Amino acid sequence: MESLKFVRKPKRPLPQNNRITDQRTLDAKEINPNAEQPSQAATRLIVSSSPHFLNTESVPKIMHNVVTALLPATAASVYFFGWRALLLIIVCVVACLATEYAFQKIRKQPIKIHDGSAIITGMLLAMTLPAGFPIFGAILGSVFAIGVGKQLFGGLGYNIFNPALLGRAFLMATYPVLTTTWVWPRTMEKAIDAVTAATPLVMAKFEGKFDVPIMDMFIGNTAGSLGETSAIAIILGGLYLRYKGYINWKLPLGYLGTIAVFSAIFWYVNPAKYPSPLFHLFAGGAMLGAWFMVTDMVTSPVTSLGQWIFVIVAGILAVVIRLFGGLPEGVMYSILFMNAFVPLLNKHTRPKVFGEVKAQKG
Amino acid sequence: MGHKTFARGVHPSYYKELTAGKRVEAAALPKTVTIPLQQHAGAPCEPLVKKGDLVTEGQKIGDVKAFVSAPVHSSISGKVKDIELSQHPGGFRSLSIIIEGDGTAKEWGGPAKDLSSISVDALKDSIREAGIVGMGGAAFPTSVKLAPPKGKAIEAVILNGCECEPYLTADHRIMLEEPEKVVWGLRALMKTLAAPKGFVGIEENKPDAIEALRKAIGSSTDIQIIILEAKYPQGAEKMLIVAATGKKVPVGKLPLDVGVVVNNVGTAAAIFEAVNWGKPLIERIVTVSGNGVKEPRNLKVRVGTSFEEVLSQCGGLVEGGEVEVLNGGPMMGIAQPTLSVPVIKGTSGITVIAASVIKSSVYEACIRCASCVSVCPMALMPYKLGDFGKAFRTGEFKDWDGLSCIECGCCSYVCPSKRPLLQWIRLGKLKVRQEAQKAAAAK
Known part of the structure; x- marks a missing residue:
């Protein structure tokens, strides 16, 4: 029947970008010009591709939950x-x-x-800085983190490196002294007579001393960057995210586990020279990195095997840099380094397709 | 928890309580029916009647010689008004026979025959002649499933009573109200395929149906009920097989390659009616549900009845606003552009969803949260396939196993960026198919 041709309305102007353009409303008349209007003319029919049901997750919801999870660490700082x-x-x-x-x-x-997402970057960047860091430097680091770290790549979802860590790395290169000039927490008595302080990692690296009580490091009563010192506050936030289902347990636990196991080997061989695994876990940025940076969705692998490789190599790197590198802290570079491998990991660690036949030899 | 299932998948809200407790009622006899000549996967039928012919209820009006096909029958008595192209609930146009009814309805019924008195060939014949197809939605001709290639032994027939689509309760009701028919149909299937074992897979959220079937099976041990976790897409053929038997259907192979044939519970009941009553597949249970319809119901509807007529018996659509009217459930159903489309053999439900809760049409960038990867029952990487499909990168699409997608929609369902992943994957599959056709034509 020639008369039943599908008649298309003139195209509507495209609203906003990213709109699904082929989802459009059709009138009964449009499908069949001869048909009478259906009895429920007031109700319009929508045509779209299945599934017609979506869950209630959204990017802002995830991001705002991460912000919430950072609040305990903020309060502690x-x-x-x-x-x-x-x-x-x-x-x-x-x-x-x-x-x-x-x-x-x-x-x-x-x-x-x-x-x-920019709030998270800002919070995380601030948490990697010492409390005495100049305001101008902080602004510069933020502009770099978002500008170069994220927007130059195309914005949220397209960045290769964790923007906050990239900002921190930039500041490390720009102000090597300021980024490592720590102050004592005001809760410590030493603060009275010392102007600058040494973090547990700095003391371990350059003075060979690692006698800071683990409990102080756990609570946060040591020198260090804002949000790094209080392990308990970070873990609290991390557990909240895990409870909400926004982080995969593999990432933080795999990273921390690797750090613990790998550093335990050295500690076991020579406990006088190398600090204990507990020290490694609670010192520096290990906790913050494990719960909030390794778990960054955009810059971590999506496959299970890829995630394991990512955290294990990063964990080993962090310990190697701490013990043998020129820097006291290796968490930042270990994560940034592995960020670069994420696309490769995703490509080469694809899960086996359901029912995949074993590859024939030859 | 603790029930058998498959890896990954999602847990959408089921909303089955809207109709799960409602008995199946007969829908009003339609005045006219539109019977598409293609209601199944495979070759479309050719009309056996012409304009002006008188037909009776259950009379065969379309058939074709092709192996993968199933005949169609008139669902009412009356006169052929026209044979024309009309909108099909599958989203295309199909040649359809339009019949104007005379207002009479036939009574079907009769006692259940003894299975041992019927030969396998007679069974196969009745099933093919009755136009029986898979009633879970895909409408694959049952006669084809009953003719495995020589040398392939079938160990088990699995009946699919999962009904993992939200809203739908047609299979639930049939197991609850007509368990004897289902069990008889399953035994008939086992007999035709010489399969020693029968399974019925049911999700744990239908305890009354499980109980009813248990009673119908009685003390015999040939049929086993398998209680499965309520998870989507548990009813997908490959997911059901792996949950029930632990066997994975290899990529590109069929269930019979692992010695299994899967049929819907509704199909089994239809086989009972076909063999015992001589009633072809002209009527089926349709769940009419969703938040866009006033009185959700389970109705026994004649094939060819228009959606509009069915919906009007359920209080009609909610007034005003925008709705999606789906042939099937919300996860895999096809949205209809008009209400004049007919109910066909594969219409397990008509779901009406108010557009305000459907979905936003705006999507964000992928943040690689890995949700889609972690739910894909086929273990694919939907976020990549979506990008490849959208950009027509068919080579990579094939390399990343895009053709293994079963289109369950879990990826789109979980995506926090609301990316229409499945839509793009379909696009990729279509493009691959088109390229293959082009290549074949060039040769």
Whole structure:
């Protein structure tokens, strides 16, 4: 029947980018011009591809949960390092949001600063800085983190490296002294007569001393970057994320487990020269890295095997840098280094397809 | 928990309580029916009647010689009004026979025959002639499943009573209300295939159906009920087989390659009616549900009844706004552009979903959260396949096993960025198919 040809409406102007353009409303008349209008003319029929049911997860929801999970560590940093810590965090967050806004505006992209991802970058970057870090430097680091680390790659989802860590690496290269000039937490008595402080890792590296009580490191009562010192606060946030199902247990536990096992080997051989696994776990950025940076969805592998390789190699690297490298801390570089391998890992660790036949020899 | 299942998958809200407790009621006799000549996977039928012919209920009106096919029958008595192209619930146009009814309905019924008195050939013949197809949705001709190549021994027949699609309760009701028919049909299938074992796979959320079937099976040990975890897509053929028997159907192979044939519970009941009553597949249970329909019901509907007529017996659509009317459930159902489409043999449900809760049409960038990878029952990497499909990168699409996709939609369901992954994967599959056709034509 010739008269039953499918008649297409003139194309509607495309609203916003990223719209599914072939989901459109069809009237009965459009399908069959001869048909009478259906009795329920007021109800319009939508045609779209299945599934017609989606769950309620969304990118902003995930990101805002991560922000929530960072709150205990934020509170701990303010408790130990005072209002100066809060100021740094706020500056970093605002600078990250502003950079994101500016880039999206310049690139004529929809403004999506409300999705919360820039807030996370700002918070995480601030947490890797010493409490006495200059405000200008913090702003510079934030602009680099979002600008070069994220937006130059195409924005959320396209970045190869964890933006916060990239910002921190940039600041390390730019201000090597300032980024390693720590102050004592105000809760410590030593603070009275010492201007600059040494972190447990610095003492272990350059003075061969690792007698900081583990309990102090667990609570956060040591020198260090804002959010790194209090292991308990970070773990609390990490467990919240795990409870919400936003992180895979493999990533943090695999990373920490590798650090523990690998450092235990050295400790077992020579406990006088090498610090204990517990020291490694609670010192420096290991906890923050394990719960909030290794688990960054965008920059970690998606396959199970890939995730294992990612965390194990990163864990070994972190310990190797700490013990044998020129730097006291290796968490940052271990994660950044492995970030670069994620696309390769994803490609070469694909799971076996259901029912895949064993490859024939020859 | 603790029940058998497959790896991965998702747990959507089921909303089965809307209709699970409602008895199947007969729908009103339709005045006209539109019977598509293609209601099954395979070759379409050719019409056996012409305009103006008188037909009776159950009369064969379309058939074709092809092996993979099933005849179609008139679901009412009356006169052939026209034979024309009309919209098919599968989303295309199909030649259909339109019959105007005379208002009379035939009574079907009769006692259950003794299976041992019927020959295998007679069974096969009745099943083919009755136009029986898989009633879970895919509508694969049952006669084809009953003719495995020589040398392939079938060890077990599995009946699919999972019904893992949200909203649908047609299979649930048939197991609850007509368990004897289901069991008889399963034994008939076992006999035709010379299979020693029969299984019925049911999700644990239907304890009353499990109980009813247990009673119908009685003390005999040839049939075993397998209770499965309520998880989507448990009812997918390969997922059901691995859960029930532990066997994985190899890529590119059929269930019979692992000695198994799977049929829907509704199909088994239809086989009972075909063999004992001589009633072809002209009527089926349809669950009408969803938040866009006023009175959700389970209805016994004649094939060819328009969606509009069925929906009007369920209070109609909610007024105003936008809805999706689906042939099937919300995970795999096909959205209909018009309500004039007919119910066909594979219509297990008509789900109406108010558009406000369907989905936003805006999607975000992939954040590689790995959700899609962790739920794909086929262990594929949907986020990559989606990108390949969208960009027509067919080589990579094939390399990453895109053709193994069973289109269950778990990936799109879980995506936090709301990316229409399955839609893009379908695009990729289509493109691969087109390229293969082009290559074949060039030779």
